[in-house]
Amino acid sequence: MTDRVSLFEVSMRDGLQNEPIVVPTADKIAHLHRLLAAGLTDIEVTSFVRADRIPALADAADVVAALPTDTGARFWALVPNPVGLDRAFSSGIRHICTFLSSSETHNAKNVNRTVRESVADLRRVMGTALDEGMSVRAYVSTVFGCPYEGYVAPEKVRDLVLTMLDVGAQEVALGDTTGIGTPGQVTALVKLLVDSGAPIERLALHTHDTHGMAAANVYAAFNAGIRRFDGSVAGIGGCPYAPGAAGNAATEDLVYLFRGLGVETGVDLDRLAIAGHEMARLLGRELPGRVHRATLGAAVPARKSA
Numbered sequence: 001m002t003d004r005v006s007l008f009e010v011s012m013r014d015g016l017q018n019e020p021i022v023v024p025t026a027d028k029i030a031h032l033h034r035l036l037a038a039g040l041t042d043i044e045v046t047s048f049v050r051a052d053r054i055p056a057l058a059d060a061a062d063v064v065a066a067l068p069t070d071t072g073a074r075f076w077a078l079v080p081n082p083v084g085l086d087r088a089f090s091s092g093i094r095h096i097c098t099f100l101s102s103s104e105t106h107n108a109k110n111v112n113r114t115v116r117e118s119v120a121d122l123r124r125v126m127g128t129a130l131d132e133g134m135s136v137r138a139y140v141s142t143v144f145g146c147p148y149e150g151y152v153a154p155e156k157v158r159d160l161v162l163t164m165l166d167v168g169a170q171e172v173a174l175g176d177t178t179g180i181g182t183p184g185q186v187t188a189l190v191k192l193l194v195d196s197g198a199p200i201e202r203l204a205l206h207t208h209d210t211h212g213m214a215a216a217n218v219y220a221a222f223n224a225g226i227r228r229f230d231g232s233v234a235g236i237g238g239c240p241y242a243p244g245a246a247g248n249a250a251t252e253d254l255v256y257l258f259r260g261l262g263v264e265t266g267v268d269l270d271r272l273a274i275a276g277h278e279m280a281r282l283l284g285r286e287l288p289g290r291v292h293r294a295t296l297g298a299a300v301p302a303r304k305s306a
């Protein structure tokens with residue numbers, strides 16, 4: 001029996017939000033079509049943040065207006081607050097992501113709220129979205145440590161994850177926002193969450209590769225039972241409010257990892273590699289993903305049978 005994971009692609013949001021150049025809307029949509037051609041079916045396409053804070057995503061409504069309608073894929077938009085939700089709803093998008101941090105300082109830098117205030121805000125935002133029939137994903141950030149505070153208590157992460165599930169998030173993404181975590185932490189946190197009653201099929205892992213641990217952390221989470229992973233083509237990404245954070249786990253790396261394990265992702269690595277190479281051309285610089293770099297000018301190595 002073939003095991004299966006599903007991937008959640010964040011290059012258009014977590015990726016582009018951190019780039020100094022603004023990618024034109026038409027180029028974003030061309031990128032989206034390459035992602036779809038590769039077989040990705042959950043794609044975070046933008047964020048309804050204030051345009052003056054993240055100019056790279058100022059075209060959020062235009063991106064949503066240009067989304068194809070006949071793909072069967074789910075398109076998601078990040079929503080930071082009630083104003084963002086209003087804009088998202090007006091745009092017509094049907095799947096939203098909310099976020100809060102398990103660290104007070106990171107949460108304050110990100111949304112100028114205490115964690116408790118954010119929980120109250122998200123109850124309203126998520127409640128309204130669910131009433132409108134939207135689906136909701138919640139990111140809980142800095143779950144393995146904070147760039148400002150260092151240690152984050154796993155029990156605090158657990159309480160926030162359980163709260164987000166209770167409020168109605170279909171899925172909670174555990175965010176290693178600065179790529180600080182190691183596989184032992186991943187294993188321990190997933191166990192704590194499952195032992196506390198969190199349904200594992202509603203948990204996802206969102207990694208960054210700052211310390212080179214992203215693939216190892218994904219593998220640890222897979223062995224702990226997680227089947228949902230965030231990736232960003234060619235490893236672009238970062239957090240504007242997390243100094244020193246490097247890019248997300250590269251989607252190509254995740255596909256390569258799971259292909260080697262005989263685990264189905266539904267994603268064609270050759271086609272995905274094209275999306276990464278085109279993204280490098282759009283951004284005009286070398287991108288960090290390891291499989292991305294390994295496939296520059298070369299065919300993706302054929303799958304070896306065991």
Ligand code: MG
Nearest residue numbers: 014177238239
């Ligand atoms: Mg991130």
